[in-house]
Amino acid sequence: SITLWDISIISPSLSLCLPAAQPISSKLHEGWWAYKDVVQGSFVPVPSFWGLVNSAWNLCAMGKRQSPIDIETSHMIFDPHLTPLRLNTGGRRMGGTMYNTGKHVSLRPDKAHLVNISGGPLGYSYRLEEVRLHFGSEDAQGSEHLLNGQGFPGEVQLIHYNQDLYANYSEAAKSPHGIAVVSIFIKLSENSNAFLNRMLNRDTITRINYKHDAFLLMGLNIADLYPDTTRYITYEGSITIPPCYETSTWILINKPVYVTQMQMHSLRLLSQNEPYKIFLSMSDNTRPTQPLLQRCIRTNINFSKQGRDCPNNRALQIDRWIDG
Template structure:
């Protein structure tokens, strides 16, 4: 408790001193944040401080539609008008560059091979900007979203921007209907998902051991990443990193993808830092869940024929967990 008090005092002093001189936003870099405490001799804000240290990030603290959330199956509402998601690759495989950003394993497709999604809860066409991996230091945690309070070893997030209304991700991220994120829980198995196997096999993952490392991958079929189901959960939320813009439609697929225990171990050996700095595992790169408040969680999983009022506090049969357990 004494340590927490000391950090609070330091933070208050930091804010007062910088704000009295000039706006704090002009002093800070957009990547000046962390998921967990780091031993670097200087203060770097963890999630509980994101909305306090930078006025441009205030939604992280005061937003009403923040992500991630704990998906409680009793709050899900069946919506028969939710159509299947449509994936359009143009019949072509994609290439991309895999990065160690210091916070995530990030795969960014090259602009020559466009991947788009539409349909489902989306009223526009969205272009794939990034595939991002979250994972934990233990098998019981690592996903940003929870399911009835339960975490998974990891979570794949396919981040798209609205190409119908906006010219790029940066513009879309701060604008209405700007972002669509397809989220897939990661579970452990003896066999790996074909797409993730390309990213996580030893020859590839060891190329991005340290922050700023990058490796080019070619001939990948993004459709291989999607589990064989048309069922999903959707809600309106935010980007899960600063500035926490509330412009994201989340689509959580109703089946997981699988990686091997060895591949998960390889992820945990990735460093947040450059090679000449102390090793800090990238694992547990997750933002804590945020309050649902008055939002609806809709699904096309027909678990009940009860009404479609929103919000809905009736106790519905929690069959989603059982679906998630199936391969």
């Protein structure tokens, strides 16, 4: 069962101890940030400091459309104009390289294989750039997004860039309508999703135990990763790592995918360090939820049969839905 997860990582008052943001040397690697405190003799900023240590990352602290969020189902708005999402693989399977980046398990498609999405809330065609896994050290946490305050063991994020307007991901990430992220909650079961099973079976996952490890996978069918549903939730938000650009349309699929307890255990054994450094589990690689502020959360799930004034019934339906 899923329990409430306290997402507070650091007291807001602690941020007062940090000096005013100073420009950081361009020589500093863009990866100079962390999800959680590590004892390594040097300061590496955790999420509450991302926007304070680098002026180029100020949206992480000052932005008004940040991600992830806690999806409160009572605040969702039914939009009858939201059409099903369209996935186009060209009828071909794809190859991709799986990486341990030190922060995520990342699968990056071979550039020769075009996978794109369109339709739904999107006005353009978006090309798949990366499949990224977030997961927790415990079963009640690990997803970046929450549902009515509850976390899930993990979250798959399929990150796409607008190929109609921009030449590549880097250009799109900082530009309007640049990014579309399809997000799918991960739950535990005795059987795993066919696509994730290719990534997380023992022969594969043990190839990327340490930071910078990589392993090539072939014959992948990205359609296998998508749950059997056309229903989703969508909102306008940001990239969830620095520089936190507010250029992302989020599409959260309304059914989860499943992995086994053993596969989740294998993920927790991945190190965020190189083999010659101390072992630090990659788990809990999540940014805390951000304020919704004035944004709308839209959905193509029609609640009209429940009655407009029944938010409790609506929440109950969502609970059943995510168990789907």
